[in-house]
Amino acid sequence: GAGVSQTPSNKVTEKGKYVELRCDPISGHTALYWYRQSLGQGPEFLIYFQGTGAADDSGLPNDRFFAVRPEGSVSTLKIQRTERGDSAVYLCASSSGSSYNEQFFGPGTRLTVL
Amino acid sequence: DQQVKQNSPSLSVQEGRISILNCDYTNSMFDYFLWYKKYPAEGPTFLISISSIKDKNEDGRFTVFLNKSAKHLSLHIVPSQPGDSAVYFCAASGSLSGTASKLTFGTGTRLQVTL
Numbered sequence A: 001g002a003g004v005s006q007t008p009s010n011k012v013t014e015k016g017k018y019v020e021l022r023c024d025p026i027s028g029h030t031a032l033y034w035y036r037q038s039l040g041q042g043p044e045f046l047i048y049f050q051g052t053g054a055a056d057d058s059g060l061p062n063d064r065f066f067a068v069r070p071e072g073s074v075s076t077l078k079i080q081r082t083e084r085g086d087s088a089v090y091l092c093a094s095s096s097g098s099s100y101n102e103q104f105f106g107p108g109t110r111l112t113v114l
Numbered sequence B: 001d002q003q004v005k006q007n008s009p010s011l012s013v014q015e016g017r018i019s020i021l022n023c024d025y026t027n028s029m030f031d032y033f034l035w036y037k038k039y040p041a042e043g044p045t046f047l048i049s050i051s052s053i054k055d056k057n058e059d060g061r062f063t064v065f066l067n068k069s070a071k072h073l074s075l076h077i078v079p080s081q082p083g084d085s086a087v088y089f090c091a092a093s094g095s096l097s098g099t100a101s102k103l104t105f106g107t108g109t110r111l112q113v114t115l
Helices: none
Strands: A005-007 A010-013 A019-024 A031-037 A044-050 A053-056 A065-068 A075-079 A088-095 A109-113 B010-014 B019-025 B032-038 B045-051 B056-059 B062-067 B072-077 B086-093 B109-114
Touching: A005 A088, A010 A019, A019 A088, A019 A109, A031 A075, A044 A065, A044 A075, A075 A088, B010 B019, B019 B032, B019 B086, B019 B109, B032 B062, B045 B056, B045 B062, B045 B072, B072 B086
Parallel strands: A010 A109, B010 B109
Antiparallel strands: A005 A019, A019 A075, A031 A044, A031 A088, A044 A053, A065 A075, A088 A109, B019 B072, B032 B045, B032 B086, B056 B062, B062 B072, B086 B109
């Protein structure tokens, strides 16, 4: 079956612009996660959805970052007034939603803020 | 504060030999541990996991060992193959009330398997 997909695969934007990153989870997965990976680091948690609601958004760095999952499937990560420090690979993962279940990752969106 | 640590940034092993990748954690609330493998320009791929009620889990060439008292886990790959060359991430979670939760990752170990 289809895995987690993310679009676009690459996004180059200018400082101060607004960007949207999209994630399509595995069909039937109720839990969806966003992570951010900077060069030389491991993925860093941003936000987690269980269904339509954000169950944990403790990883969002500031109020410029926002994510939605209106129908409990596709999710969009939105970044306002982008800064050069936002440049990273943004990874999306999904899981069945119960404990002790692995998360399946998409290929990521590489965001570059010039 | 790095709660999951992989102190070896890189490891080189000959084909056919054993690869041992190590991971330490500090948060005693972690009760589920996973290893992911990552190739360039791809997302992490799940390899193997272990819950805190076990001290060993094996899947083919991959075995994960957990030492809770030392807050240490290791991934053994035997025999190592050239296709195993990738970055390996250790990750941990603390599940609450039977629901999923976020993963905390280490910084990764780059494994190179040489011919």
